[in-house]
Amino acid sequence: MANEADDNTIYIGKKGTMAYVLAVVTQINNGAKEILIKARGRAISRAVDVSEIVKNKFVTDLKIAKIGISTEEIHPEEGNPLKVSAIEILLKK
Amino acid sequence: MANEADDNTIYIGKKGTMAYVLAVVTQINNGAKEILIKARGRAISRAVDVSEIVKNKFVTDLKIAKIGISTEEIHPEEGNPLKVSAIEILLKK
Numbered sequence: 001m002a003n004e005a006d007d008n009t010i011y012i013g014k015k016g017t018m019a020y021v022l023a024v025v026t027q028i029n030n031g032a033k034e035i036l037i038k039a040r041g042r043a044i045s046r047a048v049d050v051s052e053i054v055k056n057k058f059v060t061d062l063k064i065a066k067i068g069i070s071t072e073e074i075h076p077e078e079g080n081p082l083k084v085s086a087i088e089i090l091l092k093k
Numbered sequence: 094m095a096n097e098a099d100d101n102t103i104y105i106g107k108k109g110t111m112a113y114v115l116a117v118v119t120q121i122n123n124g125a126k127e128i129l130i131k132a133r134g135r136a137i138s139r140a141v142d143v144s145e146i147v148k149n150k151f152v153t154d155l156k157i158a159k160i161g162i163s164t165e166e167i168h169p170e171e172g173n174p175l176k177v178s179a180i181e182i183l184l185k186k
Contacts, residue, residue, distance in 0.1 A: 085145045
């Protein structure tokens with residue numbers, strides 16, 4: 001799923017869900033036809049919340065075009081590499 | 094995605110990730126050709142972890158056949174209905 005929406009990728013982190021909802025809705029209102037939502041670890045649940053809220057409440061003609069899950073390796077500055085699950089959700093108008 | 098794997102559905106809850114990994118691997122070793130993993134709310138991240146660990150470490154010929162997300166309404170005994178995000182991950186041999 002790489003490169004499908006490089007310029008319209010939103011990384012879900014530790015902010016409140018509605019901050020990311022607003023970011024997605026803003027990009028769509030600015031003309032984006034697709035948005036790629038990415039998250040790792042515990043933020044995965046929030047990525048699903050963001051996608052569902054945008055689709056159900058704000059942009060009802062939005063479709064969930066693709067969902068992918070994967071495992072990524074993180075290399076912290078100290079200590080051993082960590083494996084963490086990741087999700088990508090591609091939203092399309 | 095309903096009814097595709099009724100007898101082989103595993104609901105991810107609050108136990109440790111490896112408890113669910115073991116449940117999935119056991120069902121596959123007992124002959125199941127597909128397993129449907131379901132989770133809601135914060136357990137969504139764990140559902141992704143379980144799928145990735147089973148696929149990468151235990152049953153390497155397993156494929157992620159389908160992933161769906163949705164919003165479910167929960168009706169608590171007291172108080173207002175709550176909306177919660179849900180995920181379904183269909184694993185196939």
